[in-house]
Ligand code: ADP
């Protein structure tokens with residue numbers, strides 16, 4: 001992404017965003033809620049186009065692509081939606097099979113093999129015939145992950161994959177993201193307001209603030225600069241800033257007023 005500007009509803013979401021995602025790595029994109037993280041993913045998939053600047057994916061400028069090329073591009077991208085978003089009237093198997101049935105004419109025997117392999121990869125082969133309502137939050141997220149990888153995407157984007165998970169499920173998802181990245185050679189983009197969790201798996205991290213990259217680097221480098229940014233700009237609205245500067249939420253609430261925590 002180069003010098004990306006994007007405004008919606010009279011609000012400037014991005015104002016000169018520069019960002020590179022390297023092949024085969026895990027790139028973390030962090031920032032406060034409402035900071036434009038989901039919007040950034042929409043720019044990558046071409047659902048929206050920047051007002052200024054360019055978004056290049058696999059060397060192609062997304063804004064210049066026609067319908068067919070955009071469709072082809074999206075086939076190479078997998079997206080794990082915020083909150084999983086499983087189809088409630090289908091069982092686990094059919095949820096994972098859904099993209100394959102939509103995008104290919106594979107025979108049922110092959111679909112079955114494919115779906116069960118992906119369910120196995122997330123440790124849920126035995127849950128194929130459960131309904132989404134029968135799954136725990138962590139299981140649902142893993143099914144959504146199986147669905148996101150069923151078409152073998154080259155890039156996998158995770159939108160807030162940790163929200164609402166208990167610590168154990170969260171650990172499982174973290175491990176799976178890492179595994180998908182190394183075992184399948186997938187390029188991963190993980191978007192989250194949760195700095196702590198991401199720092200443990202990311203190769204490179206970006207911190208978005210006010211429509212720009214406020215800091216970038218390894219999680220360690222980011223931690224240091226985020227602390228500086230926090231102490232400088234912590235009049236803002238970002239609860240997550242408290243976990244990247246080392247102040248406790250309570251102390252932070254006292255020193256930066258409610259807006260911060
Ligand atoms: P994040 O994912 O970081 O929480 P989003 O990318 O969802 O943030 O949203 C960024 C900002 O853009 C928010 O203030 C949100 O209200 C606004 N926004 C997103 N989509 C729309 C839309 N379709 N119409 C108007 N405002 C929008």
Ligand code: MG
Nearest residue numbers: 037038082160
């Ligand atoms: Mg979002």
